[in-house]
Amino acid sequence: MLRSRTKLIELGKRQLCRSMCKSSELTLVEVDDKTGIATLTMNKPPVNSCNLEFLRALKSAMKEIESNKCSGIILTSSNDKVFSSGLDLNELRQPNPERLATFWKELQEMWVTLYLSNVPTAAAINGHALAVGCVMAAACEYRVMLPDFTIGIHATKFGYVVPPFIVNTYLSVLPHPVVERALLQGKIFSTQEALQINLIDEVVNSKDEALCKCADFIGSFEQTNPVARALTKRQLRAPFAKQLLEDPETELRESLEYINTPLFQESLDQYLLQLKKKNKK
Numbered sequence: 001m002l003r004s005r006t007k008l009i010e011l012g013k014r015q016l017c018r019s020m021c022k023s024s025e026l027t028l029v030e031v032d033d034k035t036g037i038a039t040l041t042m043n044k045p046p047v048n049s050c051n052l053e054f055l056r057a058l059k060s061a062m063k064e065i066e067s068n069k070c071s072g073i074i075l076t077s078s079n080d081k082v083f084s085s086g087l088d089l090n091e092l093r094q095p096n097p098e099r100l101a102t103f104w105k106e107l108q109e110m111w112v113t114l115y116l117s118n119v120p121t122a123a124a125i126n127g128h129a130l131a132v133g134c135v136m137a138a139a140c141e142y143r144v145m146l147p148d149f150t151i152g153i154h155a156t157k158f159g160y161v162v163p164p165f166i167v168n169t170y171l172s173v174l175p176h177p178v179v180e181r182a183l184l185q186g187k188i189f190s191t192q193e194a195l196q197i198n199l200i201d202e203v204v205n206s207k208d209e210a211l212c213k214c215a216d217f218i219g220s221f222e223q224t225n226p227v228a229r230a231l232t233k234r235q236l237r238a239p240f241a242k243q244l245l246e247d248p249e250t251e252l253r254e255s256l257e258y259i260n261t262p263l264f265q266e267s268l269d270q271y272l273l274q275l276k277k278k279n280k281k
């Protein structure tokens, strides 16, 4: 009884200092009135797979957070087992050419918006983070993860060439030989393995703890000038984003060509079948 009352008081306190900034069905944004930190919660059941609409919602939420002069972004998930399962594979299967092009452009833009965000970014990884789910976490400046989940980019395992901006996201966090081995093996890391190679910064035991660690990280920039910080971050990250900033059309064309090959489509069919079979067992 006493415990649940304490819990209620804590909840009430938290709600008092949080105001809702903007929510769509797919994303939820809460801004802490005291710190100005925005928590962006991905909310696309069942597993936060990124289809066109979700990528749009994520990009627009991030842009809105930046334009509201928030002090930072914490990216997390409403699902307590899955941070994000990456791209919605249905977007890639026998695609409508126009929708696929729009989808891929949206992916590029969402990535650039997150990777080069002016404000500090942190990921509270409260579930599996696979493929583009891992890329979103790695694009943030700081990552904290709960135990017993997995994170990584396993594209080569099921016949996908890894696009350059995805390679670059890994390269901006991990040393080249580690990236090479991980991507070529299609390696998925456990939380503990991810900590060992510094793919994540810390392991914590609860989502609340993860959110607090992320808030502390963002708070660590309090004494810096936000413009100087943002421009320095851009300088450091621009080489990894060069291709998408200067020539997104080439990346788009190469990706669309590849996705439309019979080799890719056959591998995708097999992989989707495996995913469905797993659930029928």
Ligand SMILES: CCCCCCCCCCCC/C=C/CC(=O)SCCNC(=O)CCNC(=O)[C@H](O)C(C)(C)COP(=O)(O)OP(=O)(O)OC[C@H]1O[C@@H](n2cnc3c(N)ncnc32)[C@H](O)[C@@H]1OP(=O)(O)O
Residues within 6 Å of the ligand: 046, 047, 049, 081, 082, 084, 085, 086, 087, 088, 089, 090, 128, 130, 131, 132, 133, 155, 160, 161, 162, 163, 164, 254, 255, 258, 259, 275, 276, 279
């Ligand atoms: C030289 C230059 C050339 C340039 C070439 C460029 C080429 C570019 C093209 C290549 C693109 C490659 C990039 C890929 C990036 C990606 O992000 S691809 C996505 C990969 N993601 C996955 O493989 C994740 C698969 N999912 C899982 O492993 C599990 O779902 C989970 C561990 C995340 C969660 O498990 P659980 O909680 O048990 O849920 P499930 O029951 O498995 O899933 C529920 C439900 O959702 C469906 N689903 C899961 N993930 C996806 C997904 N990513 N897309 C679509 N659907 C998904 C799953 O099938 C279940 O559906 P049903 O309930 O059975 O209908």
